[in-house]
Amino acid sequence: MNSLSSSFTWLVGGEAGYGITTMGAMFARICARAGLHVHGYPEYPSLIRGGHNTAMVRVGAKKVLGHDPKIDVLLALNKDALDLHLSELNDGAAVIYDGESVPYDFSAVQGLPAGVRIVSVPFARITKELEADRVMRNTVALGASFAVLSGDFNLIYNVLERTFLRKGPEVVEHNSRVARAGYDFVLKNFGEGLCGKKLTAVAGALERMLLSGNDAIAIGAIKSGLKFMSAYPMTPVTSIMQTVAANGVKYGIVMKQTEDEIAAINMAIGAAHMGVRAMTASSGGGFALMTEALGMSAMTETPLVVVMGTRPGPSTGMPTWTEQSDLRFVMHASSGEFGRVVFLPGDNDECFEMTLAAFNLAEEYQMPCFILTDKYLGESVSTTEIFEHKKYKVKRGTLMSISDATRVKDGDFKRFENTASGISPRAVPGYPNCIYTAATDEHNEFGDLDETGENRKKMMDKRARKMVALKSHGLPESERFCLHGEADADLTIVGWGSTKGPILEAMNLACEKGLKVNFLQIKCALPFPVDGVAAILAKAGKILDVENNSEAQMAGVIRENTGILISDRFLRYDGRPLNAREIFKKIISL
Amino acid sequence: MNSLSSSFTWLVGGEAGYGITTMGAMFARICARAGLHVHGYPEYPSLIRGGHNTAMVRVGAKKVLGHDPKIDVLLALNKDALDLHLSELNDGAAVIYDGESVPYDFSAVQGLPAGVRIVSVPFARITKELEADRVMRNTVALGASFAVLSGDFNLIYNVLERTFLRKGPEVVEHNSRVARAGYDFVLKNFGEGLCGKKLTAVAGALERMLLSGNDAIAIGAIKSGLKFMSAYPMTPVTSIMQTVAANGVKYGIVMKQTEDEIAAINMAIGAAHMGVRAMTASSGGGFALMTEALGMSAMTETPLVVVMGTRPGPSTGMPTWTEQSDLRFVMHASSGEFGRVVFLPGDNDECFEMTLAAFNLAEEYQMPCFILTDKYLGESVSTTEIFEHKKYKVKRGTLMSISDATRVKDGDFKRFENTASGISPRAVPGYPNCIYTAATDEHNEFGDLDETGENRKKMMDKRARKMVALKSHGLPESERFCLHGEADADLTIVGWGSTKGPILEAMNLACEKGLKVNFLQIKCALPFPVDGVAAILAKAGKILDVENNSEAQMAGVIRENTGILISDRFLRYDGRPLNAREIFKKIISL
Amino acid sequence: MTTKPLKILQNITELDTGAKCNWCPGCGDFGILIALKQALFELQLDPEMTILVSGIGCGSQAPHLLKTYGFHSLHGRSLPVAAGMKFANHRMKVIAIGGDGDGYGIGISHFINAARRNLDLTYIVQNNQVYSLTKGQTSPTSESGYKSKTTPEGAIEPPFHPLGLAISSGASFVARGFAGDIPHLKEVFKAAISHRGFAHVDVLQPCVTFNKINTYRWYQERIYKLEDDTSYDKKNRLEALKKAEEWGERIPIGVYFAGDRSIYEEAVPQMADLPLCEQEISDVDIDPILKNYI
């Protein structure tokens, strides 16, 4: 049994605005609490209503590395969901729908896979009979799903209890009753074993978190000591703002929604300048508006963490879909030349860890650090081992204490001192004896304006040296890439960011078939891990570049840095994430 | 006699705000009208007063390709000018200063080159004696310069006449009298032949223009049929706004200064959408603010011309100095993937011609086109043959006429039709029968919102195909690079943009010394001339990358596109432009 | 240049595009769209000589639903885009539209500059006091204390008074309508569109999905019509400024201010004759300019 056959995909589809996302979250949560591994991927249009929404949840007993578009259980809340998804069914799939409310002629459907079972459950009628609210049809449907998957009803009950107990036991009971009605209806009318796949709890499994990449980043930021976040809502990063805000009072963090992205980044820089850890987050056009101030962070050497969550462009593009098309934009955003770190997390753990690292590096090297993610990673949820965070050390680099400052002689303080590492001592406003002005104009070691050629070169070199130091100390090459699989392979896949899971799974599938495939994950676009990547690719067999964009931007970055041309490319740029099946197919075809 | 010995450099230095720029312009103009070739390079700090300003004018009987920092005549209006520039004198140079007002001990100066003549002219006293205004000291100094260079006084007179005749003949005479006094003072007290170099008019020379790269761009835009420009002042592009505005009423062009750069680019796009040729211009942070809307131009397929004049960054940096550090930023600015043209003019002629081309290509391919220049090219003036412009044809691509539209059946019009070339028919609002909405969201051929994967891919491919068409038709490779010098060489210099002149001169100097050097000029960063550059560099001997930045960005672009690593680099990033002497020295050293 | 034959609307349905509408049932944006269609129809504007320019937000889908020319621009940028259009072809009716986040949030600098500039534009704000398309965050017109996921403890800033800002910035026409009163809103739109100069209409637009405070009912309980107060003088700028601060127990709708200011276009000699877009560009003679540089 490979990872595809040992897991199943449950998909609920219906009109936007009808609680699809909530339902997906509930199903995922139940499975996660049953000790199963879960990956949940929501698809929704950039509209509040009317468009088609889906929540796809993939469940398995072993780690689930991404979504699988082949559906084992289709829960269709309207006709569109049938029209759109019947063609995506797996062998032995089950289709659950309300045949009374949405009559559908399945005989007209061509090419249904073998053994598909059609399960009509009168969600509407059952809801009515129980005198439940209209929206509780979804609960009926949820119950029916579990019956179809031969799942234990108690799994549902436990989560309902946990979710609704705050609202009172009667709410729990009511919900349970409604779910049970759907569950029982299926068992009674259709019996068991409707779907080829089964939902079986894993006894004694570890407790795991179920969270999104965005959650992991927000939590990472809080752990890092974030004190101030300023941002402007934008898909797919809004939930980072919201998670931070939700924890604001408890953790002493101010999350300020600003008038626009320009204010957001400028406020974050102002706050960071005063010695708090600060960040901002945006996407596409919002990030574009921030590009000017990135240079201010660099020039005034103010630490800053920026999360960039991408979506398909150009321009407004497809705001709620996914794409990896802003790699180059982030690498080169803002005028002038300066060092920066661009992290490329590939899963929740990396989102968390790279956020921790970003806050430290931003302060140690006094420069902007970026976390480049996308809608697929940011908004998909997956089961994740509880973050290990006790060993995290807040590193504040050369940030002085007030006592340090007390020992400074007034007039001596060089905020931008030309040190060997390029890193200068950092006192913040409010400290004694260290008065200085930080300027976006070129300045000398004290911070005074100085446009002489000599000073210019000195300060450019000083700032550039910080990157040298960062490469050798703060973030050595070994942390900037990872070779997954056997060192020796006939095919090396290259990828970055959110495609990590699907590529890993495809690699595993290929290896199981006896192919020798490995996967070079680029974890950091800047500073680019030149030597490591060059060494691996130089002795690689075939190389396949896999990216969720149309220009194979990482392949370009690799060639720029190593001279190595990767001509085999597997690119997807229709707004949908890459999945293991198609990557595997591509591998086979090479 | 090589180009260095056959030309001379005159430099006036003094406090900012004391008419240095005007004086430089006047000196340059006089030389130009004398049939000489001129290059004028102004240096000024980002302050209105107090800082040190210089105007450097280089003059020769043959084409002068850039500035030469070795000074033959130093006109020092204050002590700073002496302190700063005495070390930059050429052999046989002359120093003119007002020893009465600014006593200076030359004996204390170490290492003055051979044969330097010190010429003290009491500017202040002479001005006073003539009862002229204080500011006319500059005119005395100008006259003195000509005497030192053994120039004919009539050359001055002619230009004074031309300049001041509008103000009345008495103004001409007054100015002439003051200049003459300076001239005569030198002849009387010091005699002739003070400077090793002489200023000799070239009889019967062609009339030439004396203008800056910015002027050439503004004039090019006007010639192209520019109707609307919106921009926000920013060094070094402000003079483009001002030249366009000055010609606005006469040419029916509206130049709108907006509330910020965001409004500027959005207005330009709005105007272009209605069918007029529109442009905007900015630098550094202002350009950064425009990056969001660049994607709008791409997604709505609205033609747009953007001039980006760079200066040293990061951030505010050194606003009035020069640098080529935004190549990558311009290439990748804005989110998402889309085609664009990035022109890299190297001199006034290319500024003019590439502007003409940019306006045509923007309309033919319905995409944003960039002209990437910098302070050195944009604000330096040089003598230029009068632009040949009669053969220019305005090409508007698939822009329909109202009569074309009359024949369209209502409801049939596909503004974003998926044609073979990717270029769709273009009707503008106000036309009959063609009603459509242009959207920054992904849309179908009619312009309606469509987020399906199928449509997305189709439209991405359609837009991408325009670049394919542009590469083969609108802007073939041969126009995107130029190999200067002999095809066969031991050393190939690679460069782009404003360094063209200095590199060409250095190449000539090297060739005169018997070295085999040629120069590959990259004229277009996007679409990059992959095949041509690869072919030339593959068979090149040594390669030297010359750029006015610290990261050798073009070398990176070249490696990305051709795999060829250029390890020899000559980079300058102190805010000053590269000059032929230092490039030549580097060539010799290789 | 041939000129376009005038297109005369026979039936208001000719303004429908047939595009699928994705607003929530009951959304105030429907009322605004209907009132706008009615206004355009009654004014007998040529839809081919009209363009609706929106930003990004729920309501900014409007151009796809109205059969005039349309431009669905960037979040907050409808006004500069519209201004550029007006410069290029000042014979077109240019109407900008967008949400409160779009116009009073990220786009506010363009809003007050448009008011100051006084190009002959109409600007309609679908003011639902919330960021809806991004699923319900606090907006610059959200009430103080408004709780959303970005202000879980409630908004601290007081809401902007957009009409006051418009008047302070020099707008020559300032009005407010209510999406739940289509006949009245239609009249407001007609007055705004007919006004020469920048005309701003703030429309109270219930968002039934995300704003549970400012509902149809909430507005209905508060609004009253300025027209009903015969003593109110809409030509009096200071009175209008004062009126613009009225928000709470009672909220006026109707025309707050209708002043008389010369429009920007008129001061531009380049546009006195033909619109810029109709001026010939095929053979521009630059010789006179080149001469200046010799």
Added chain:
Amino acid sequence: MTTKPLKILQNITELDTGAKCNWCPGCGDFGILIALKQALFELQLDPEMTILVSGIGCGSQAPHLLKTYGFHSLHGRSLPVAAGMKFANHRMKVIAIGGDGDGYGIGISHFINAARRNLDLTYIVQNNQVYSLTKGQTSPTSESGYKSKTTPEGAIEPPFHPLGLAISSGASFVARGFAGDIPHLKEVFKAAISHRGFAHVDVLQPCVTFNKINTYRWYQERIYKLEDDTSYDKKNRLEALKKAEEWGERIPIGVYFAGDRSIYEEAVPQMADLPLCEQEISDVDIDPILKNYI
């Protein structure tokens, strides 16, 4: 955390940095700087607990010339930077300063949002009615008809009334000073800096190099002091709004409006105790959050 010993100024010259000043002789920015120094000195503010945040423009050089902490930010962005500083350490005196182009041009959205937000900031605008550092273009406060190289036929838009905008946006303190009357300006600064909340001071600042219209003389002929009019009630917002439109023959200087609004900081429980920058971050316990995800 140790706290900083209070630094007490003995002599006003302790506020000089000794940096070379590059303003033109006679520039109004000198007067502003002197008045500001005097105000800080007389208020006996600790310069180590004070930060001056500027944008980009001639006057934005000020932080280099004043020996408090300083931040020379981006064109138009002094206010959001200053706001971020206040959030991070609300015990600091944060004063923002910049030109009219900076604050009323590119930065105007931050200006009106700062007024609405009402953090305890002081904002000084060096209003010379021109873009000086870029050599003399029209600014948003340039008079109508003002000729510059970007408006060779004269500016068409009327100038903004920044004080009116500030009041309309909710500013709790709005004043105007004149760079040519340092004693008066000093008092205005003292009042502004002492005010709790966002305090806006528009300073009429002659630019002797580029603005040949609004000269010292021009201002002197027009200004009068509000304090001299005993009937003027600076607590009356509507009266202030009206006053803010007075521009032309007579121009009032002094405090236009001094209202009473609770400040933003006070409504933020996270900042009630220690300033954010003094809160411990070395070992944040996220276990309670992680639990939520199980």
